[in-house]
Amino acid sequence: MMFAVSMTFIDQTIVSIAAPDIVSELGLSASGMQWVVNAYLLSLAAFFAVGGRLADLWGPRRVVVAGTLIFVISSALCGCVPDGDYALTWLVAFRATQGLGAALLFPAALAVVVAVFPVERRGRALALFFGLTGALTAVGPLLGGWLTTWTWRAIFWVNVPVAVVALILTALARISDRRRDEPLDVKGAVLVAVGMGTSVLGFQQASAWGWDSWATWACVVGGLAVLYLFCRYELRTRHPLINLSVFRDRAFTVDSLVLFFAMLAFVPVFFFASVYAQVSLSASANQAALYLLYFFVGFAIASQWGGRILDKRGARPALKIGCAVGAVGFALWAGKLTDLSMHNQWPYVALAGAGIGFILAPASTDAVNRAIDASYGEVTGITQTVRNYAASIGLAVFGTLLTHNMTDNVESTLRARGVPADQADSVAGDVTQSITGQADARTPTGDGPVATTMRDAMSSIRMDFAEANQWVFYGMAVALGIGFFCALRHPGGQAAAPDETPAQTPVRH
Secondary structure, three states: OOHHHHHHHHOOOOOHOOOHHHHHHOOOHHHHHHHHHHHHHHHHHHHHHHHHHHHHHHHHHHHHHHHHHHHHHHHHHHHHOOOOOHHHHHHHHHHHHHHHHEEEEEHHHHHHHHHHHHHHHHHHHHHHHHHHHHHHHHHHHHHHHHHHHOOOOOOHHHHHHHHHHHHHHHHHOOOOOOOOOOOOHHHHHHHHHHHHHHHHHHHHHHHOOOOOOOOHHHHHHHHHHHHHHHHHHHHHHOOOOOOHHHOOOOHHHHHHHHHHHHHHHHHHHHHHHHHHHHOOOOOOOHHHHHHHHHHHHHHHHHHHHHHHHHHHHHHHHHHHHHHHHHHHHHHHHHHHHHHHHHHHHHHHHHHHHHHHHHHHHHHHHHHHHOOOOOOOOHHHHHHHHHHHHHHHHHHHHHHHHHHHHHHHHHHHHHOOOOOHOOOOOOOOHHHHHHHHHHHOOOOOOOHHHHHHHHOOHHHHHHHHHHHHHEEEEHHHHHHHHHHHHHHHHOEOOOOOOOOOOOOOOOOEO
């Protein structure tokens, strides 16, 4: 099961390192590229609850196999995206179906792991499971940097052999399916998907529509209203998609809130940091991957430490330490972005990674162990929905923040060099939209005054991008700071995993 889910978590971040090459070859805009990343995460958030419920109703083995097949077919099709006008639509659509496959696969895989281990060994098993998935999220950019030197399409094709091995191992594991004889809450599934999709659309398009646009707020407020209706409906229905009574446990609620604020930074940081490295630091894809390796090292060390704290003292100390360390790390990292030097930044990059490492496995494991009468499939659906919805919002909001500040910075740079205000505004918008696809060697061509000024201003524009990214990384520090105050509300103590009945979880032959 760990092997099966590995490709789904790598894919959360592997695309970020190849973003400039994808943009350059397919002619995508910066906002379009963000949707290529965001479509996967949004689909995960929208369908994780459905995946967890289907694992309970249909049996985990069937859902694992179905999720793996959907995921790998979508991956292959993403790698085969054609050039031309339909490239963005093709890529976003199959990234979304990739997310659907992952949303089916992960909760079912976790249900199998839970069933295999007895209660007294389950904490360590889940800590390892969640720690591995978090580590693989960090490994994505490293693998992406290596594969991109061949072709960016390989970041999708690499999933094919992994999926084949995963299916073989699933068959060899001889997993027995136990199912619930209950209906699927179709109306709830539709409501949660529409609510999440609409609200994130509003956040994502705010950079294009503007925060003063009625369309932006119609999507944001409308999506949140649908999610409110979803909660009301779930409380009244006999067989809900999500058992909301689990939120009566304060520890579970705090775990979910801390995961939400941590994930606002965790997945988005790989996208923004890798693009920053390639634009402001003039790094290659491989060099950008090494830049992110510092983050992974801090994450990996702290994950093991956080797991031991969870076993000995419960989740509360690990969450407090993680949020505090992460907030400080991201704030110091933000302050060093304008140094334009990897050497000066690595301690703070590692510190930020350590903060997330302390949080991810303890919060996720404690939340699963706090399940009341809900099955593990349902509880995993809740926590993973929270995590991936937060990642989608983080990409959207921080992307808007970056676009706005980058446009203002470039416009000021051009006007200071004598470019008329109307031309500076237009060119600044174009530069911002294409910046994720611009490496150091890609300078404007032509003999016109604007093109000449742009060539002379490239070093200043790289600094403009670094300054714009500072707002993003300070925002991530603020998110973890809020998470710290949430962690203070955790009641502490150890949670004993509830005993499951044979109807709730699968058994292993």
